[in-house]
Amino acid sequence: xxxxxxxxxxxxxxxxxxxxxxxxxxxxxxxxxxxxxxxxxxxxxxxxxxxxxxxxxxxxxxxxxxxxxxxxxxxxxxxxxxxxxxxxxxxxxxxxxxxxxxxxxxxxxxxxxxxxxxxxxxxxxxxxxxxxxxxxxxxxxxxxxxxxxxxxxxxxxxxxxxxxxxxxxxxxxxxxxxxxxxxxxxxxxxxxxxxxxxxxxxxxxxxxxxxxxxxxxxxxxxxxxxxxxxxxxxxxxxxxxxxxxxxxxxxxxxxxxxxxxxxxxxxxxxxxxxxxxxxxxxxxxxxxxxxxxxxxxxxxxxxxxxxxxxxxxxxxxxxxxx
Amino acid sequence: xxxxxxxxxxxxxxxxxxxxxxxxxxxxxxxxxxxxxxxxxxxxxxxxxxxxxxxxxxxxxxxxxxxxxxxxxxxxxxxxxxxxxxxxxxxxxxxxxxxxxxxxxxxxxxxxxxxxxxxxxxxxxxxxxxxxxxxxxxxxxxxxxxxxxxxxxxxxxxxxxxxxxxxxxxxxxxxxxxxxxxxxxxxxxxxxxxxxxxxxxxxxxxxxxxxxxxxxxxxxxxxxxxxxxxxxxxxxxxxxxxxxxxxxxxxxxxxxxxxxxxxxxxxxxxxxxxx
Numbered sequence: 001x002x003x004x005x006x007x008x009x010x011x012x013x014x015x016x017x018x019x020x021x022x023x024x025x026x027x028x029x030x031x032x033x034x035x036x037x038x039x040x041x042x043x044x045x046x047x048x049x050x051x052x053x054x055x056x057x058x059x060x061x062x063x064x065x066x067x068x069x070x071x072x073x074x075x076x077x078x079x080x081x082x083x084x085x086x087x088x089x090x091x092x093x094x095x096x097x098x099x100x101x102x103x104x105x106x107x108x109x110x111x112x113x114x115x116x117x118x119x120x121x122x123x124x125x126x127x128x129x130x131x132x133x134x135x136x137x138x139x140x141x142x143x144x145x146x147x148x149x150x151x152x153x154x155x156x157x158x159x160x161x162x163x164x165x166x167x168x169x170x171x172x173x174x175x176x177x178x179x180x181x182x183x184x185x186x187x188x189x190x191x192x193x194x195x196x197x198x199x200x201x202x203x204x205x206x207x208x209x210x211x212x213x214x215x216x217x218x219x220x221x222x223x224x225x226x227x228x229x230x231x232x233x234x235x236x237x238x239x240x241x242x243x244x245x246x247x248x249x250x251x252x253x254x255x256x257x258x259x260x261x262x263x264x265x266x267x268x269x270x271x272x273x274x275x276x277x278x279x280x281x282x283x284x285x286x287x288x289x290x291x292x293x294x295x296x297x298x299x300x301x302x303x304x305x306x307x308x309x310x311x312x313x314x315x316x317x318x319x320x321x322x
Numbered sequence: 323x324x325x326x327x328x329x330x331x332x333x334x335x336x337x338x339x340x341x342x343x344x345x346x347x348x349x350x351x352x353x354x355x356x357x358x359x360x361x362x363x364x365x366x367x368x369x370x371x372x373x374x375x376x377x378x379x380x381x382x383x384x385x386x387x388x389x390x391x392x393x394x395x396x397x398x399x400x401x402x403x404x405x406x407x408x409x410x411x412x413x414x415x416x417x418x419x420x421x422x423x424x425x426x427x428x429x430x431x432x433x434x435x436x437x438x439x440x441x442x443x444x445x446x447x448x449x450x451x452x453x454x455x456x457x458x459x460x461x462x463x464x465x466x467x468x469x470x471x472x473x474x475x476x477x478x479x480x481x482x483x484x485x486x487x488x489x490x491x492x493x494x495x496x497x498x499x500x501x502x503x504x505x506x507x508x509x510x511x512x513x514x515x516x517x518x519x520x521x522x523x524x525x526x527x528x529x530x531x532x533x534x535x536x537x538x539x540x541x542x543x544x545x546x547x548x549x550x551x552x553x554x555x556x557x558x559x560x561x562x563x564x565x566x567x568x569x570x571x572x573x574x575x576x577x578x579x580x581x582x583x584x585x586x587x588x589x590x591x592x593x594x595x596x597x
Contacts, residue, residue: 064493098490100490110508111508120495123494
């Protein structure tokens with residue numbers, strides 16, 4: 001394990017233009033990412049949790065240079081992705097792959113599994129036909145499918161098997177980083193566990209580091225050493241998963257942990273959550289309107305990520321819970 | 323096949339009529355009962371008989387031979403005009419879908435501009451400027467097809483590009499050309515086939531109209547539209563001379579439209595999704 005991060009995300013900002021409210025009015029902007037920074041180290045998978053609309057998927061797309069940020073940097077192995085030429089970026093994509101949430105939408109219904117799984121190889125464009133076939137077979141077997149499945153079409157598989165096909169596609173170039181955006185939330189619970197176990201096996205055996213994005217803290221806890229909680233385009237807490245899970249420092253992380261069903265404790269009643277109203281003032285903490293612990297200071301000043309409770313944990317809260 | 327079952331009766335009837343049209347056009351290259359342009363004044367305006375199945379026209383030309391040879395022009399115009407529309411329309415539509423922004427806007431605005439002129443009127447304008455004839459008629463009809471196909475291609479390509487598998491292909495490092503060839507085209511092909519069939523029917527109709535006005539096929543080239551215009555002079559003596567080519571045009575257009583509708587039902591991805 002080297003000390004340099006595998007993936008480094010620095011101060012990403014991205015706002016989307018909403019439709020004009022009336023003709024000739026300026027487009028209103030909606031911030032999807034409001035200054036997100038973190039580092040992922042090789043061999044230590046990183047999890048990002050947050051509710052819908054917190055900017056998780058935007059982050060996934062920008063981390064893979066599929067979308068460009070308004071400002072900020074993404075470095076993979078020290079090389080800034082947005083400074084590469086188109087050709088260099090395409091070559092770089094062999095080191096970073098993507099797994100989607102919906103295994104029905106992410107596989108082209110008109111392609112055979114062989115062509116689907118081999119697509120990242122086709123992009124590199126140097127494998128011979130026999131080599132391609134061998135790599136596809138190897139990749140399919142690594143995810144627990146049969147080499148003979150290569151001749152089938154996606155609709156011949158179940159949801160869990162389709163997600164295995166998607167994982168096989170992501171693995172075929174032997175990437176260092178795989179970004180998985182809600183990889184199991186479309187699967188049945190029993191199949192979810194299989195897929196997660198597969199991913200942690202791959203982390204150990206194939207040397208893949210995952211950037212796992214989910215709304216479900218339990219999924220992230222299964223795989224990731226470090227976890228960040230996101231709310232409204234900002235990281236509110238970041239730290240070792242076990243510590244964060246056991247004693248969340250930020251009230252929003254607490255809300256996420258409490259929303260995760262567990263056998264070893266009775267369900268805690270979460271603070272009543274109203275649909276988040278817009279922040280009281282632009283200057284305040286974005287979570288304050290929903291926070292059960294909010295104090296006057298929270299509405300006036302936004303807290304920055306600061307060290308809490310040692311162990312490299314940081315939270316953006318004036319009154320951390322630990 | 324299940325596709326045919328879903329298209330049902332209209333697909334069968336449409337396919338039969340379209341196939342008949344094609345076979346008649348192919349037949350005209352090797353055989354017609356008489357040379358279609360051979361004038362035989364002594365036998366002019368003959369009633370249908372064994373020698374002349376559909377009789378003869380005011381110059382004694384065999385109507386059956388002209389009908390068979392006229393199918394050739396209709397097919398030629400349809401194929402080439404739709405071909406022009408597909409080649410330029412698909413290319414423009416794909417460029418618009420992939421490039422977005424100013425490029426997309428200007429291509430679509432240009433299509434709207436062409437749309438603003440009635441297709442037949444601009445075809446009349448083109449043929450009267452550059453001279454009447456089949457070639458100019460084909461170019462004029464083909465040009466009117468381009469914006470229709472371009473708009474359809476852009477709309478359907480955009481819906482494919484919004485799917486996750488298109489994003490996955492980009493994440494895999496594939497370029498726009500590879501994504502267009504491997505993902506977009508195969509998935510928009512059904513919609514293009516249906517539209518091309520319907521444009522084919524419209525092209526046949528447009529060629530007949532232009533030839534009727536004297537701007538399309540020129541004598542002695544046989545054409546259904548020209549037969550209609552010739553028949554006009556003797557309409558009261560021999561109305562059948564207008565009925566035969568009129569029926570040929572109507573049957574061809576009907577057949578192609580039915581085929582298009584049937585194909586739409588058989589190929590509709592919403593009906594076959596996740597089957």
